[in-house]
Amino acid sequence: MPAAAIVAQSLSKNYGGTDVVWAVKDLSLRVERGERVAIVGKSGSGKSTLLNLLAGMDHPTAGELTVAGRNLHQSTHQEMARYRLETVGVVFQAFQLIPQRTALQNVELPLLLAGIHRQQRQARAREALAQVGLSHRLTHHPYQLSGGEQQRVAIARALIHAPQLVLADEPTGNLDSATSDDIVSLLSKLCEEQGTTLLLVTHDDDVARRTCRRTIRMSDGRICPADSTPSPLQPPERTH
Numbered sequence: 001m002p003a004a005a006i007v008a009q010s011l012s013k014n015y016g017g018t019d020v021v022w023a024v025k026d027l028s029l030r031v032e033r034g035e036r037v038a039i040v041g042k043s044g045s046g047k048s049t050l051l052n053l054l055a056g057m058d059h060p061t062a063g064e065l066t067v068a069g070r071n072l073h074q075s076t077h078q079e080m081a082r083y084r085l086e087t088v089g090v091v092f093q094a095f096q097l098i099p100q101r102t103a104l105q106n107v108e109l110p111l112l113l114a115g116i117h118r119q120q121r122q123a124r125a126r127e128a129l130a131q132v133g134l135s136h137r138l139t140h141h142p143y144q145l146s147g148g149e150q151q152r153v154a155i156a157r158a159l160i161h162a163p164q165l166v167l168a169d170e171p172t173g174n175l176d177s178a179t180s181d182d183i184v185s186l187l188s189k190l191c192e193e194q195g196t197t198l199l200l201v202t203h204d205d206d207v208a209r210r211t212c213r214r215t216i217r218m219s220d221g222r223i224c225p226a227d228s229t230p231s232p233l234q235p236p237e238r239t240h
């Protein structure tokens with residue numbers, strides 16, 4: 001069996017307060033290295049919470065979570081920070097670019113944080129922007145770019161440090177349908193070329209089918225057991 005990128009066992013996350021909310025509940029999941037998996041489900045079903053746990057931005061309340069061989073449930077804050085820097089890349093619905101920085105500066109940021117020398121990080125950022133078709137927009141600021149171009153910059157930023165795992169949370173939510181098609185195709189292609197594992201949250205079953213070989217559906221913090229939506233072009237796979 002190939003090495004797993006993600007192994008979650010009885011993973012749970014709750015939010016306290018007077019009424020405790022179990023955003024993720026007793027969830028078990030295995031994703032192989034290089035797999036592309038879509039996560040669909042109604043609003044409030046726990047998709048973003050699961051992604052936040054995988055991104056190392058939140059700690060599980062219970063259960064075990066291993067990503068690229070790292071036990072996230074046992075990691076210290078320092079180890080989590082290192083994990084976020086080295087192992088994972090995230091693409092958000094709202095792009096989350098820094099407005100005061102150019103496209104090039106936004107893309108080189110993960111390398112800056114990793115302490116990579118200026119010349120090397122600029123060369124790699126140029127290359128990453130070329131891969132997303134934006135060599136002609138290096139010095140543009142986010143407000144000077146279209147939504148699709150901003151998301152391309154965000155994709156270049158997410159992939160520049162060659163992460164093992166890319167998490168995309170509704171990356172086409174702010175884009176029209178033609179641009180959405182381009183963006184998910186690009187993301188899928190780059191992940192495939194680099195052997196990167198991709199988890200894509202989307203409300204669009206069509207996007208899920210076209211981009212990923214496996215779709216998991218969440219409901220009330222859990223994965224629906226008998227749900228799989230294999231692409232008509234590809235053979236069916238297991239559900240989770």
Ligand SMILES: Nc1ncnc2c1ncn2[C@@H]1O[C@H](COP(=O)(O)OP(=O)(O)OP(=O)(O)O)[C@@H](O)[C@H]1O
Nearest residue numbers: 015021022023041042043044045046047048049050
């Ligand atoms: N910080 C928080 N404090 C309390 N409850 C929260 C918090 N974050 C999320 N929740 C609750 O956890 C549940 C799952 O939320 P989550 O954002 O993961 O859902 P989602 O499937 O991503 O929804 P959407 O599609 O609307 O983004 C919801 O009931 C939500 O209200």
